[in-house]
Structures are given as structure tokens and as C-alpha cells.
Amino acid sequence: MDARLPVEQELTRRGGSIPPAPITIKHEESKMDFKPFAKIARLSMEIIVTEKIDGTNASVFIGEDGEFLTGSRTRWITPEKDNYGFSRWAHEHKDELMKLGTGHHFGEWWGQGIQRNYDMTEKVWSLFNVSKWSDDSIRPACCRVVPVLYTGMFDTMMIDWILHALKEQGSIAAKGFMKPEGVVIYHPQGNILFKKTIEKDEMPKSLVK
Numbered sequence: 001m002d003a004r005l006p007v008e009q010e011l012t013r014r015g016g017s018i019p020p021a022p023i024t025i026k027h028e029e030s031k032m033d034f035k036p037f038a039k040i041a042r043l044s045m046e047i048i049v050t051e052k053i054d055g056t057n058a059s060v061f062i063g064e065d066g067e068f069l070t071g072s073r074t075r076w077i078t079p080e081k082d083n084y085g086f087s088r089w090a091h092e093h094k095d096e097l098m099k100l101g102t103g104h105h106f107g108e109w110w111g112q113g114i115q116r117n118y119d120m121t122e123k124v125w126s127l128f129n130v131s132k133w134s135d136d137s138i139r140p141a142c143c144r145v146v147p148v149l150y151t152g153m154f155d156t157m158m159i160d161w162i163l164h165a166l167k168e169q170g171s172i173a174a175k176g177f178m179k180p181e182g183v184v185i186y187h188p189q190g191n192i193l194f195k196k197t198i199e200k201d202e203m204p205k206s207l208v209k
Contacts, residue, residue: 057109058108
């Protein structure tokens with residue numbers, strides 16, 4: 001007796017067959033964290049152009065518990081293991097600098113004996129965050145801020161014009177100094193910084209002498 005179902009018998013008679021049941025494969029979820037592709041910022045948005053000062057990167061960190069730290073671009077520094085005297089200066093002005101509030105505050109330590117020197121007889125610390133610290137009434141009196149040269153829509157021709165003006169008229173940060181370094185361009189929507197120098201801009205810093 002044929003135990004097959006009528007439909008199977010009919011398919012066999014016609015030379016066909018019933019395909020096997022589909023096999024379900026279970027895929028285990030990966031334990032690796034998924035990293036989404038970052039949102040792409042629009043280039044043609046507002047930028048802030050500031051003078052690039054040729055000194056050394058210096059920062060102050062103030063913790064929630066009042067912790068006070070000083071840093072260079074790559075490491076924490078102390079008055080004993082310093083970087084051009086910034087940590088010693090910062091600790092001497094700690095009471096004033098605490099007005100910066102909690103967070104990590106970055107700037108350029110520049111002037112006498114550092115890089116271009118700028119014909120100065122002292123060293124100063126200029127904060128980078130111009131949106132927050134350009135107001136003299138709220139910035140600690142011992143600090144400066146990097147000069148803002150342009151705020152407006154992204155425009156490469158404008159950036160080139162600013163570089164030309166710096167070259168012809170000299171530094172804004174150090175009046176009368178005729179060898180300024182260049183500019184920093186901050187793109188807020190992309191939260192990214194670019195730099196452009198007056199001389200040898202196409203060369204990596206490691207090759208510039």
C-alpha cells in the first residue's frame with residue numbers, strides 16, 4: 001500500500017517531487033558593541049576663525065571636589081615636572097583660576113622664551129574657548145583669550161584673506177609682532193578644528209624648520 005499522501009502520489013506520477021522543508025539557521029548575536037556611522041556635518045555652516053598662537057598647549061582641570069590639575073598637550077604636569085613654567089604659574093594663580101569652574105580648560109601658554117617669543121617680556125595663558133571666555137567681566141583676570149578674527153559662514157576665500165591680512169599687518173595677539181603663525185578654524189557643527197599657517201602650510205609640522 002502506498003503510504004504517501006495523494007498530492008505526493010500525483011507529483012510523482014507527473015515526475016515531480018515535494019521540496020524538503022526549509023532549514024532554519026539560528027545566528028547568535030555578536031557580543032561586540034555596535035558602532036554606528038557618525039552623522040555627517042554640513043560644511044557650509046558658521047565657523048569661528050582665531051589667531052593661531054605659537055606657544056605650547058597648556059590646560060587646567062578642575063574637578064567636582066575641587067581637585068586642581070595642570071597639563072601640557074600630552075601629559076599632566078606639576079611645578080616640579082613643568083612645561084615652560086605653566087604649572088608653577090597656574091598654582092600661583094589657583095584662587096583666580098578656580099573661577100573657570102569644573103571641567104578641563106585648554107589654552108596656549110606663550111610669550112617670553114617659548115617658540116616665537118613674540119618680543120614679549122612675560123608669558124601669558126590665552127584660553128581657546130572664545131564663545132565662553134571672550135567676555136572680560138567673567139574671565140579670570142590672569143587669563144587672556146585667543147583673538148577672534150572672523151565669525152561667519154565657511155568661506156575659504158575669507159580664510160585666505162585673513163591670512164594675508166595677518167601677514168601684512170602682524171599679530172593681533174601681540175601688537176607689532178610681524179611674524180604671526182596663522183589661524184585656527186573651528187567648525188561648531190562638526191565640532192572639529194583646522195589650522196592654516198602663513199608659511200609652509202602644505203608641509204607636515206615635523207618637516208617645518
